[in-house]
Structure formats: C-alpha cells, structure tokens
Amino acid sequence: MTTLRSVVVGTGSGLPARVVTNAELAERVETSDEWIVQRTGIRQRYLADASETTSVLGIRAARAALDDAGLTGDDIDLVICATSTPDHTFPSTATQIQAALGIHAGAAFDLQAVCAGFVFAVSTADKFLATGAARRALVVGAETFSRIVDWEDRTTCVLFGDGAGAIVLEAQDAAGTNADRGVISASLRSDGRHREKLYVDGGPGSTGTTGQLRMEGKEVFRFAVGSVMDVIEDALKMGGATAADLDWFVPHQANKRIIEASADKLGIPRDKVVLTVDRHGNTSAASIPLALDVARRDGRIRRGDLVMIEAIGGGFSWGAALIRW
Structure with a gap:
C-alpha cells in the first residue's frame, strides 16, 4: 500500500541588497563586533530598505524556489507564508506572493508562529499534500524584523535581520517508511x-x-x-x-x-x-x-x-x- 509524501523539489532565497556589519551597528548603538560575536555568533545581517517589504522578499525567494524546481505558478495550488511582519494587517502576504507569481489555483494564507513559523508551515502544508487536498505547495518564510525592533535597545537590535526563504513541496507516492523522500x-x-x-x-x-x-x-x-x-x-x-x-x-x-x-x-x-x-x-x-x-x-x-x-x-x-x- 502506497502513501503520499511531501517531497522538497526546490529551494530559494530572497535577501535585501544592504549588508550591515557589526562594526556599522557599533556606530549606531553602544556595542562592538567582539561583544556581538561572542554572545551570538552573528557577524552581519541584511536590512531591507523601504522598497523591500516582506512580500517583495518573499516573492524573490518563492520565484527562486520555483526556478530551482523547474516549475511555474501554474504548477502550484497552495501557498503558505510564515511571517510575523506582514506588509498589511490584511490581505495576507501569501496572497500577494500568489498574485505576483501568477498562481490562480487553490488557497493562499499566512501562518504566524514567530520564529517557529516555518516549521509550523511545513507541517501544515504536509497535511494538505498527504491527504491529497493539494498537489504542490509553496512554503515561504519571510520577515522584515528591522521594522519592529527597538533600535535603542542594544540587547535586541543587534540580533535580527531581514530576509526570506522558500521551498516547493510536491506530493509523491511512497512506500510509507522512513526511507521515503x-x-x-x-x-x-x-x-x-x-x-x-x-x-x-x-x-x-x-x-x-x-x-x-x-x-x-x-x-x-x-x-x-x-x-x-x-x-x-x-x-x-x-x-x-x-x-x-x-x-x-x-x-x-x-x-x-x-x-x-x-x-x-x-x-x-x-x-x-x-x-x-x-x-x-x-x-x-x-x-x-x-x-x-x-x-x-x-x-x-x-x-x-x-x-x-x-x-x-x-x-x-x-x-x-x-x-x-
């Protein structure tokens, strides 16, 4: 007896253009490269400009994942975007990604579980694919945390960066063992x-x-x-x-x-x-x-x-x- 597995067939990234080093941050708040690296391991991060919204980064990552999978928007029937920093209260960032990529089938919605959001989104997409409710899912994690950090708080502002990543999941027949993809x-x-x-x-x-x-x-x-x-x-x-x-x-x-x-x-x-x-x-x-x-x-x-x-x-x-x- 076969089962359906949600197989990763493509990955992609979307990062802002601007790289900000620890040294640059030290000019803004009372900190140092040594302090940040010692406590966090962070050496740099990417920060979005006004034109690089969460949806813009998400679209960039999603498009890269589709290209990697050799697919187009016509092949996707589910879009889930994990984010805590959506462009708007509504509509969802996922629908903006959906529209930009020419995806016209199935559902698109955001999922909010903060840093755990992508894991929650993968699990949710898997439920759709494993039951046959969807065929291929675009799962995106996209954030612009620079919009919500307190730039006067040196203990938190040095930690966060902006960016987006995405995977394409495809329902494929499998044997139902942990050797399955x-x-x-x-x-x-x-x-x-x-x-x-x-x-x-x-x-x-x-x-x-x-x-x-x-x-x-x-x-x-x-x-x-x-x-x-x-x-x-x-x-x-x-x-x-x-x-x-x-x-x-x-x-x-x-x-x-x-x-x-x-x-x-x-x-x-x-x-x-x-x-x-x-x-x-x-x-x-x-x-x-x-x-x-x-x-x-x-x-x-x-x-x-x-x-x-x-x-x-x-x-x-x-x-x-x-x-x-």
Missing part, C-alpha cells in the same frame, strides 16, 4: 504562559500600533535549550529514527550558543549542524528556509539525506520536523 514526521507545541519572555508590545487589536519587540534573553535561552528537546525527540520517535541517523540538523538560526548547546544535548556532531546565523542574523521564520537553501546549493544537503529542522518562537511556540531530502 519527503516529510516523515513533525511535532508542534505552544504554551502561551510564556508570552512576557518574547513578544511585541503592540498590535491592531490592542494599541492600534505596530509595537516593538521585547525579549528576556536569558529566559529565552534557557527555554530554547531545555524544553525544545521534547518536539525533536517526538519527531524522531514518530519517524522511527534517532539523532545518530541524522545527516543534517538545521535549527532556527537565532544564536550560535543556543544552536551548539542544543546539538550537544542531542549528541549531534557539530559538523552535521548547518549554521548561517553568522551571515544572516536571526531572520525569524525565514531563518530555516534560508539555511536549507544555503546548504542545498553548496552541496551539503543531498538527495536521500535525513534532515531535522527545529525552531522556537515567541509565545512560546516550538516545533520540529524530520525530512528525507
């Missing part, structure tokens, strides 16, 4: 009791303003390294795999110390960890698809590799997914 398992969690540790202090339904990002860094670090293990272990168990079976670990690119501590806790060798936080900073929902695109295009991630993606975002929401490339 595609999304094998996913585990998602949320716990709203942790809101005060990472949130934005505004919104259309409360203050009528965009608001700015607020974070308790030490608390986020502690939770990210500790509690997120449950979804990783759950996804591995559901997929009939162990951490030793992984070819690549592609976590949310928030902080090098968090990434390395998580990998060490799982017993994953650091040479199996994809690290791009040094060049992109924390791009929230865009960080995992950007990292996947980098590692796929430089030849590290290859067909048949077992890949774990994992992230935690404000709220908190966290999740992990196991994918056979």
